[in-house]
Amino acid sequence: MSHLSDKLNAIRGLAIIVSFSYHVVAVCYASFKPHWSIGGRMRKVQLVLCGLAVLSTGVQTVIAISNSNPASTNDPDVVYSLFLTLIWSILLLEAVDTSSGTSYPRYGAWGILLVSESVVLALQVEGEHGSKSFRHGSIVLQSARILLATLLCTSVVMAYCGNRKETGTDEETQALLADPDSPSKSNETDKPKKPDQDELDRLEIRNRPKWQYLASFKIFVPFMYPKGYRNQALLGGMLLSSLVERIVMVVLPLSLGAIVSGLSSHIPWAAIGLYCFLRFCSSAAGLSLLETYLSWQIVTDMTIALNRCSYDHIMNLSADFHDSKKSSIIWQTMHQGQDVIDFLKDIIFSFMPTIIDFGAAAVVLTIMFGPYMLFIIMSTTIFFYWLTFKALAQNRELSRVSLDAWHDQYYQLTESTVNWYTVSHFGRLPYEKQRYRDKGDAKRAASLTFWVHYCWSRGLRYSLLAVYFVAACCVGALQIAYSDRKVGDFVILVTYWSQLTNPLDSLAYSLSRMGQKMVNAEKLLVLLEKSPRVQDVPESKPFTFLAGAVDFENVSFSYDGQRKVADNITFSAAPGQTVALVGRTGGGKSTLLKLLFRFYDPDQGRILVDGQDIRQVTMESFRKHIAVIPQTPVVFNMTIMENMRYPDLECTDEEIIEACKAAALHEKITTFTNGYQEQIGERGTKLSGGELQRLAIARAMLKKANILLLDEATSAVDSITGETDPRQSALMKQNGSYNELWSSQLQLQATDDHGNSRSRSPRKKETPFFYNDLSSNGEDSRTLVTNGNKDSKKSDEARQTEDPSKADGKSHKSGSDGRGRTRARQLARALSRTLSRSKSPTDSARAKSPKPPAKSPTKDNATAAESLSPSVQTATRRSDSNETDHSLLSTHSNNRSERSNHSPASTSNHAETS
Numbered sequence: 001m002s003h004l005s006d007k008l009n010a011i012r013g014l015a016i017i018v019s020f021s022y023h024v025v026a027v028c029y030a031s032f033k034p035h036w037s038i039g040g041r042m043r044k045v046q047l048v049l050c051g052l053a054v055l056s057t058g059v060q061t062v063i064a065i066s067n068s069n070p071a072s073t074n075d076p077d078v079v080y081s082l083f084l085t086l087i088w089s090i091l092l093l094e095a096v097d098t099s100s101g102t103s104y105p106r107y108g109a110w111g112i113l114l115v116s117e118s119v120v121l122a123l124q125v126e127g128e129h130g131s132k133s134f135r136h137g138s139i140v141l142q143s144a145r146i147l148l149a150t151l152l153c154t155s156v157v158m159a160y161c162g163n164r165k166e167t168g169t170d171e172e173t174q175a176l177l178a179d180p181d182s183p184s185k186s187n188e189t190d191k192p193k194k195p196d197q198d199e200l201d202r203l204e205i206r207n208r209p210k211w212q213y214l215a216s217f218k219i220f221v222p223f224m225y226p227k228g229y230r231n232q233a234l235l236g237g238m239l240l241s242s243l244v245e246r247i248v249m250v251v252l253p254l255s256l257g258a259i260v261s262g263l264s265s266h267i268p269w270a271a272i273g274l275y276c277f278l279r280f281c282s283s284a285a286g287l288s289l290l291e292t293y294l295s296w297q298i299v300t301d302m303t304i305a306l307n308r309c310s311y312d313h314i315m316n317l318s319a320d321f322h323d324s325k326k327s328s329i330i331w332q333t334m335h336q337g338q339d340v341i342d343f344l345k346d347i348i349f350s351f352m353p354t355i356i357d358f359g360a361a362a363v364v365l366t367i368m369f370g371p372y373m374l375f376i377i378m379s380t381t382i383f384f385y386w387l388t389f390k391a392l393a394q395n396r397e398l399s400r401v402s403l404d405a406w407h408d409q410y411y412q413l414t415e416s417t418v419n420w421y422t423v424s425h426f427g428r429l430p431y432e433k434q435r436y437r438d439k440g441d442a443k444r445a446a447s448l449t450f451w452v453h454y455c456w457s458r459g460l461r462y463s464l465l466a467v468y469f470v471a472a473c474c475v476g477a478l479q480i481a482y483s484d485r486k487v488g489d490f491v492i493l494v495t496y497w498s499q500l501t502n503p504l505d506s507l508a509y510s511l512s513r514m515g516q517k518m519v520n521a522e523k524l525l526v527l528l529e530k531s532p533r534v535q536d537v538p539e540s541k542p543f544t545f546l547a548g549a550v551d552f553e554n555v556s557f558s559y560d561g562q563r564k565v566a567d568n569i570t571f572s573a574a575p576g577q578t579v580a581l582v583g584r585t586g587g588g589k590s591t592l593l594k595l596l597f598r599f600y601d602p603d604q605g606r607i608l609v610d611g612q613d614i615r616q617v618t619m620e621s622f623r624k625h626i627a628v629i630p631q632t633p634v635v636f637n638m639t640i641m642e643n644m645r646y647p648d649l650e651c652t653d654e655e656i657i658e659a660c661k662a663a664a665l666h667e668k669i670t671t672f673t674n675g676y677q678e679q680i681g682e683r684g685t686k687l688s689g690g691e692l693q694r695l696a697i698a699r700a701m702l703k704k705a706n707i708l709l710l711d712e713a714t715s716a717v718d719s720i721t722g723e724t725d726p727r728q729s730a731l732m733k734q735n736g737s738y739n740e741l742w743s744s745q746l747q748l749q750a751t752d753d754h755g756n757s758r759s760r761s762p763r764k765k766e767t768p769f770f771y772n773d774l775s776s777n778g779e780d781s782r783t784l785v786t787n788g789n790k791d792s793k794k795s796d797e798a799r800q801t802e803d804p805s806k807a808d809g810k811s812h813k814s815g816s817d818g819r820g821r822t823r824a825r826q827l828a829r830a831l832s833r834t835l836s837r838s839k840s841p842t843d844s845a846r847a848k849s850p851k852p853p854a855k856s857p858t859k860d861n862a863t864a865a866e867s868l869s870p871s872v873q874t875a876t877r878r879s880d881s882n883e884t885d886h887s888l889l890s891t892h893s894n895n896r897s898e899r900s901n902h903s904p905a906s907t908s909n910h911a912e913t914s
C-alpha cells in the first residue's frame with residue numbers, strides 16, 4: 001500500500017518534472033529555430049479543451065486542499081494538483097497567446113500529460129490512495145483530462161493528416177504590410193503611400209527568425225568590449241561590485257531574520273551591525289553608486305566609439321543611399337546610438353543581476369517554506385512575465401508608432417525650415433504650420449495611447465503580485481502557526497518577497513525600456529547593415545592617369561533596377577577633347593556624369609579611362625583626377641575662404657584669390673563686408689545663383705584635376721558666357737544633330753516669344769558652355785592640352801589651322817570683345833595655369849608615354865579633340881524643350897555611337913564632340 005503510494009507520488013513528480021521541462025526546453029528551442037505549426041483551424045477547439053483541463057485541475061486542487069492537513073508543508077495530492085494546474089494553465093495561456101497552429105512544444109506536452117495521467121489513473125484505481133471522496137473525485141477529473149488530452153492530440157493528428165498547413169489565418173505567415181505594388185486605387189493621390197526603404201528594411205529585420213533577429217545585434221558587440229587596460233579594469237570593477245551586491249542581497253534578509261528571532265532572548269548586536277553594514281552596501285550610496293561611477297566612463301567611451309563608427313559608415317555609403325536618405329532621421333538615429341549601448345548595458349548589469357537576485361530568493365524561500373512556496377513563486381513569475389511580455393509586445397508596437405510620429409514631426413520641422421524659401425514662394429506658411437500642428441497632434445495621440453496602455457498593463461501586473469503576496473503570507477503564517485518555526489522566518493519571507501518582486505519589477509521595467517531601446521537599435525542596425533552599392537573590388541588597383549581618354553562602352557543603367565535611365569550608351573572622348581552631352585530634360589545626362597565619377601556603377605557595359613575599367617581601380621585614386629562642377633553647387637555654411645580651401649586644404653590664400661579672379665568672383669568678394677571671411681549661409685543662401693556657380697567653378701579649379709565634368713555649370717553665369725561659343729559654331733556648321741536640336745529649340749523659342757512670352761530669352765538659350773571660352777584663345781588651349789598630354793603640344797600647333805573650332809574662335813573673337821569675354825579669357829588662363837601647376841613630375845613623365853589606343857574618332861573629332869582643353873571636359877547641356885525631336889544622331893558619332901543610338905534611351909542623348 002505504502003509502496004504503491006510512493007510509486008504513485010514518484011510517477012506524479014516525474015510527470016510534472018518531465019512535462020514542465022520538456023515544455024520549457026521545447027519553447028526555447030522552437031523560438032530560436034523556425035518550425036512548422038499545424039492545426040490552426042482547430043485553435044478554438046483546442047482553446048476550449050485546454051480551458052476545461054485547467055478547470056478540472058483547479059477543482060482537483062480545491063478537493064486536495066480541503067482534504068489536506070493544514071500543518072503539512074508538502075501534501076503530495078495538493079502539490080501534484082497545484083503543479084498540474086500550473087502546467088495546464090501555461091498551455092492554455094499559450095493557446096490564447098498565439099493565433100497560429102500548434103507546434104511541437106504544445107502537442108508534445110499534451111502527449112506527455114496524456115501518458116502520465118493515464119499511468120497515474122491506473123495506479124490510483126489500483127490502490128487505495130487518499131480519502132475516498134478525493135480518490136473518486138480525482139479519478140473522475142483525471143479521466144476527463146485524459147479524454148481532453150486525447151482529443152487535443154487527435155486534433156493535431158487530424159490536422160496533420162489533412163495536411164492543413166497554415167496559410168491564411170496564421171499571422172506569422174501574413175505580410176505585415178499590404179503589398180505596396182498592388183494596384184488598389186485608380187486615383188494617384190488616393191494611392192496608399194509606399195513605405196520607404198528604411199521602413200521596409202526595419203520590417204525585414206523584425207521579421208527575421210528570433211535567433212537571427214537577436215544575432216543581428218551582434219554588430220554592436222565590438223563596441224561593448226572596452227578598449228584599453230583602463231577601461232577593462234573599470235569593467236572588471238563593475239562586474240566585481242555587481243557580484244558583491246548579489247551576495248549582499250542574499251545575506252541581507254537572513255541577517256534581518258536573525259535579528260528578529262534573536263530579539264526575543266537578547267540584543268543581537270553583531271547581527272544588527274552586519275545588517276546595517278549590508279544595508280549601506282545595498283543603498284544608493286553603496287555598491288550601486290560605485291557601479292554607476294565606473295559605468296559612466298565606459299559607457300561614454302563606447303557611445304563615442306559607436307557614433308564614430310556610424311558616422312564613418314554613413315560617409316562611406318554610396319550615392320544611392322545619399323540620394324534617398326532623410327537627413328533628419330539619420331541625425332536622430334545617430335543620436336540614439338546611446339540607447340544601443342544602454343540596451344546592452346541593461347542586459348549585463350541589470351537583467352542578469354536581477355535574474356540572479358530572483359533565483360537566489362526563490363531557492364532560499366523554497367528551502368525554508370517547501371513546495372507550496374515554490375508553486376507560488378513559479379506561478380507569480382510565470383503569470384507576471386506572461387503579462388509583462390504581452391504588454392511589452394504591444395508597448396513595443398505602440399512605442400514604434402509613437403517614435404515614428406515623433407520622427408515624422410521632426411522631419412517635417414527640418415524639411416520646412418530648410419525649404420523656407422520654397423514654402424514662402426508658394427505662400428505655404430499656413431499650410432506648413434498646420435502640418436506641424438497636425439503632426440504634433442498625431443505625436444501626442446500616439447504617446448497618449450502608449451502611456452494609457454503602459455499604465456493599464458502595469459496596474460494589472462502589480463495587482464497580480466499583491467494577490468500572490470497574500471498567498472505567500474498565508475503559507476508562511478500557517479507554517480509558523482502549525483510548526484515550530486521562528487517568528488523571524490516570517491520577516492525573512494516578507495523581506496525575500498520584496499527581494500523577489502523588486503527584481504520582477506525592475507526586470508519588467510528593464511524589459512519595457514529595452515523594448516524602446518530595441519526599436520532605436522533596430523534603426524541604427526538598418527543603417528549599419530546598409531552596404532555601399534559602389535565600392536572598391538578586392539583586386540582593385542590604383543588608377544594611373546595617362547592622357548585622359550574616356551570611353552563609354554554599351555553602358556546601361558537604372559537607379560531602381562526597373563526604369564532604364566541609360567540604355568546601351570557608347571561614345572568616346574579622346575584626350576584633350578571636349579564632349580557635350582545633349583538631350584532632353586531627364587534624359588540621363590547628369591546620370592552619365594555620375595557614372596563617370598563612380599557615384600554609381602553601370603548595370604551593363606563599362607567605362608574606361610585611359611584603357612582602365614573604372615570599376616577595377618580604387619575610387620580614391622580615380623576620383624582625384626576628376627573635378628566636378630555640379631548642376632546645383634552645394635557649399636558649406638562657412639566662410640568663402642574655407643569653402644574655397646575645401647578641395648585642397650594646403651592651398652595658399654594667393655591660389656584661392658587667383659582662382660576667384662579667374663572665375664570673375666574676386667571683385668565681387670572684395671565688396672562683401674568681410675571679404676573672403678564672409679559667411680555664406682546654409683547652402684550658400686547669402687550668395688546669388690551666379691556667385692554660387694562661380695564659387696563652384698573656382699573651387700573646381702583648385703582641385704587641379706585632369707578631367708573636368710561640367711553639369712550645366714554656368715546656367716546662372718551670364719556675364720561670363722554671354723556670347724556664342726566657337727565650338728558651338730563648329731558643331732552648327734557640321735549640320736548634324738546638334739544643329740538640328742538647336743534649330744528646333746530656337747524655332748520653338750521664336751514661336752513662343754511671338755505668342756506667349758517665355759521666361760528664358762533666345763539669347764539665354766544660346767548661352768554656350770563655360771568651357772567654350774577656353775578655346776577662344778589658341779595659346780590657352782594649347783597650354784591646356786599640354787597639361788593633359790605634353791606630347792600633343794606640337795601636334796596641336798601643327799593642326800591648329802585645320803581646327804574648325806579654332807577658326808570659328810578667331811572669327812568670333814574679332815567680332816566681340818566684351819567684359820564677359822575678357823573674364824572668360826582670364827578664367828581660361830587661370831584654369832590653364834592651375835592645371836599646369838598641378839601637373840606633377842610623374843604626371844609629366846606619364847604624359848610622355850604613348851597614348852592609349854584612341855577609339856578611332858572621326859577626322860573632325862580628332863582635330864577638334866586636340867585643340868581643346870585639359871584632357872577631357874565633359875559637360876551636359878539641357879534641351880528644355882520636350883517638344884524637340886530628340887532622336888537626333890550626331891553626324892560625328894563614331895560607329896559605336898551610331899549603333900548605340902538605335903537603342904531607346906540613347907535616342908534622347910547625344911554625345912557630341914567639338
Ligand SMILES: Nc1ncnc2c1ncn2[C@@H]1O[C@H](COP(=O)(O)OP(=O)(O)OP(=O)(O)O)[C@@H](O)[C@H]1O
Nearest residue numbers: 323559565584585586587588589590591592877878
Ligand atoms: N538618384 C536618383 N534616383 C532615382 N532616379 C533618379 C535619380 N537621379 C535621377 N533620376 C532619374 O533619372 C533620370 C535622368 O536624370 P538626370 O539627372 O540624369 O537627367 P538630365 O538629363 O541630367 O536632366 P536635366 O537636363 O534636366 O538635368 C530622371 O528621370 C530622373 O528622375
